[in-house]
Amino acid sequence: MPPFVTVAAYAPPGVGLLGAGIASEVFDARGQGLPSFDFALCTDQPGQVRSDVGLPVTVEHGLDRIATADLVITLPWTGFRTPPGPDVLDALTTAHRRGAIVAAHCVGAFALAAAGLLDGRRATTHWRFAGLLADRYPRVTVEPDALYVDEGRITTGAGAAAGFDLCLHLLRREYGAATANAIARDLVLPSHREGGQAQYLTSPAPEDCRDERLTDALTWAHEHLDQSLTVAELARRALMSRRSFARRFTAATGTTPHAWLLNLRLNRAEELLETTDLPVEEIARRVGYGSAAVLRAQFVRRRGVPPRSYRRSFARTP
Numbered sequence: 001m002p003p004f005v006t007v008a009a010y011a012p013p014g015v016g017l018l019g020a021g022i023a024s025e026v027f028d029a030r031g032q033g034l035p036s037f038d039f040a041l042c043t044d045q046p047g048q049v050r051s052d053v054g055l056p057v058t059v060e061h062g063l064d065r066i067a068t069a070d071l072v073i074t075l076p077w078t079g080f081r082t083p084p085g086p087d088v089l090d091a092l093t094t095a096h097r098r099g100a101i102v103a104a105h106c107v108g109a110f111a112l113a114a115a116g117l118l119d120g121r122r123a124t125t126h127w128r129f130a131g132l133l134a135d136r137y138p139r140v141t142v143e144p145d146a147l148y149v150d151e152g153r154i155t156t157g158a159g160a161a162a163g164f165d166l167c168l169h170l171l172r173r174e175y176g177a178a179t180a181n182a183i184a185r186d187l188v189l190p191s192h193r194e195g196g197q198a199q200y201l202t203s204p205a206p207e208d209c210r211d212e213r214l215t216d217a218l219t220w221a222h223e224h225l226d227q228s229l230t231v232a233e234l235a236r237r238a239l240m241s242r243r244s245f246a247r248r249f250t251a252a253t254g255t256t257p258h259a260w261l262l263n264l265r266l267n268r269a270e271e272l273l274e275t276t277d278l279p280v281e282e283i284a285r286r287v288g289y290g291s292a293a294v295l296r297a298q299f300v301r302r303r304g305v306p307p308r309s310y311r312r313s314f315a316r317t318p
Contacts, residue, residue, distance in 0.1 A: 003174035004070030004101060007039045010088065010111070011059055014078030015043075016052045019106060022163040023073050025187060026171070034182055035175060040065055044088065052078045066091040069100055071170070076106035076159075080129075083114035092117060096153060101174075105148070105157030105166045112154065113137040121151045126159025164189055176314030177270040213238040214248055221261065225268055225288045231257045266302055269295060273311040280307050 009023045020041060027037040041057070042065035043049050048056045066072050072095045083089070092115045096102045104112050109125040110133060112118050119139040124130070130144030143149055148157040148166045150173070157166030168189070172180035184190065217238035221229055234257060235245035249257050265287040272283045284295035292307075299307050 002035060005035070005038055006069045007037050007071045007073065008042050008061070008065045008069035009039070009073045009075050010063075010066065010092075010108075011041045011043050011049055011057065011075050012077045012079070012084060012088070012111075013043075013050055014052055015049060015057065016076040016078075016106070017055065017057075018160065019075040019108065019163055020051075020057065022105075022161070022167065023075065026164065026167040026183060027071075034179060035171075042066060044085065052076075063087060063091045066095050069095065071101045071103065073167075074102075074104040074108040074111040076108045076126075080107035080110040081132075084111050089115040099153070101153050101155070101170065103155045103157070103166060103170065105163040106159040109133060109156045110136075112156065113140055117154055118156070121154060122149045123151070123154075123156040124149045124158050125156065128159065176274050177267065178274040178314070181271065213240065214245075214252060217245075218260075222264065225265055226286050227288060229261055229288060262298070265289070266298060269299065269307070270303075270310070270314075273307055274314045277315075283307070 007023070007027045009020065011020055024039060024041075027039040040061050041059045042061040042063060043059040044063065046060055046062050047058070049059045051057050072092065074092070088111070092102060092112065096117055102112065102117060106126045107129055109118070109123055110129075113123070113133060113136070118137065122141045122143055123133070124143045124146040125133050127144050130142050133140065134142040146158065147162050148155060148169050150169065155166060155170060157163055157169075164187070168180045168184055171183060217234050220237055221234055231246065232242050235242045238245050240248065246257060249260070253260060269283055269287045272278055272286065273280075276283075278286075280295065281292045284290075284292045287295070289295040289298070296306050299305075299310065303310055305313075
């Protein structure tokens with residue numbers, strides 16, 4: 001059985017069009033080697049629902065859709081300061097109790113908090129409302145800087161476009177990196193972002209970087225992962241001193257060269273584990289590790305499982 005197929009996004013009056021669009025785009029039925037999802041918006045009473053920008057949205061499903069969904073997402077809405085009605089809160093708690101994955105991003109997290117689902121857990125929301133969430137629900141440990149917080153079957157994401165990060169994380173976690181990366185490419189998005197709500201990118205080269213020398217050096221690194229790359233070598237390729245390179249790199253990406261390289265190697269290792277039958281030793285060589293043991297140590301630290309276990313869970317036909 002697939003990890004999840006049926007996706008219900010709860011859209012109350014005042015629902016954010018951006019949030020609804022993000023969920024529907026990510027979980028659109030695709031096929032062609034990618035998962036096909038049964039996605040639908042639902043609300044308290046099916047019919048016309050006014051959005052945050054005043055445009056009406058036709059929502060055909062009621063709360064019964066939540067009762068059968070594998071994944072339930074509570075979307076941001078303008079009236080988040082007032083908790084949803086008891087029927088909605090009961091539907092969310094019942095869904096979680098029966099084993100569904102329950103998620104929210106931006107101020108949609110307030111609905112999960114009102115239902116008590118975030119009590120004793122970590123969570124995030126839009127940085128602007130993190131203080132309000134913490135004050136109103138003191139049993140929730142709010143992490144205002146996180147892009148998303150994974151608490152197993154309950155996952156929350158930060159504001160606005162971080163809804164993409166949340167949805168792609170759920171795909172990566174349940175279906176593997178290759179699937180998440182393919183859908184991200186289809187949506188013309190970076191496949192993975194790390195860090196806080198500063199939202200720096202961990203893509204091969206910063207898309208908005210205007211320093212051609214820096215971009216060329218990082219692109220070269222991406223194409224030569226099998227080599228023993230060093231910051232000094234990247235700086236030389238960029239025609240900069242090591243100190244200047246590190247400073248410009250951090251300004252452009254929000255992270256250090258070492259952390260960027262580590263993430264790049266592990267992202268590539270994940271894809272090779274999923275889409276090839278190469279031995280782990282060969283994958284370690286291709287991503288620049290001296291031995292399979294070194295790759296294994298880094299992989300366990302990031303994923304919590306060794307490479308072979310990851311492959312058994314996520315391997316798919318190239």
